[in-house]
Amino acid sequence: MRRTRTSGMLAVLFVSLVACVVLGHSRAHAAAQTPSPPGAQEYIIWPYDGAVIQGGKLWVRMGLRNMGVCPKGVNVPNTGHHHLLIDTDLPPLDQEIPSDRQHLHFGAGETDARIELPPGKHTLQLLLGDQNHVPHVPPVYSKKITIIVK
Structure with missing residues (x-):
């Protein structure tokens, strides 16, 4: 299979997208801790x-x-x-x-x-x-x- 410039750019785009999803999920999970009420x-x-x-x-x-x-x-x-x-x-x-x-x-x-x-x-x-x-x-x-x- 011949690798083209477009397929290389798509691979970079895919890796970037996966990284964003993973990092975004990690940040969302850390930020999503459940609050406790005052006096608990x-x-x-x-x-x-x-x-x-x-x-x-x-x-x-x-x-x-x-x-x-x-x-x-x-x-x-x-x-x-x-x-x-x-x-x-x-x-x-x-x-x-x-x-x-x-x-x-x-x-x-x-x-x-x-x-x-x-x-x-x-x-x-x-x-x-x-x-x-x-x-x-x-x-x-x-x-x-x-x-x-x-």
Whole structure:
């Protein structure tokens, strides 16, 4: 196949168009974080800070004020779903919350969960995510608490 000047220009145009779409999508995604209302607050109901838990199985009860809980994928203003952070710091607040053993997702709208932790000192913190598991702006998260499992 003989390459012509026109086909080369079309290739450059195509690559430029793809780059614009990709970059535009990235910027739109970053700019499209979900707003949270003033006074929104997430908190851990149970266990309390400093609790000593016998055995490794425990219930975590999650609370939220001035917002509602909704499953992942549901786009309703002033709602989100809980993510429990175990023995870790807050992730980047402008990106999707990771999903692993330290970042538990409760995308069905759960407000309590049974977890199991090994003996030792542990930290727990909640972070609210929007329908796409991205923190709101401003982010809504609880105080980090420490518990001891015996």
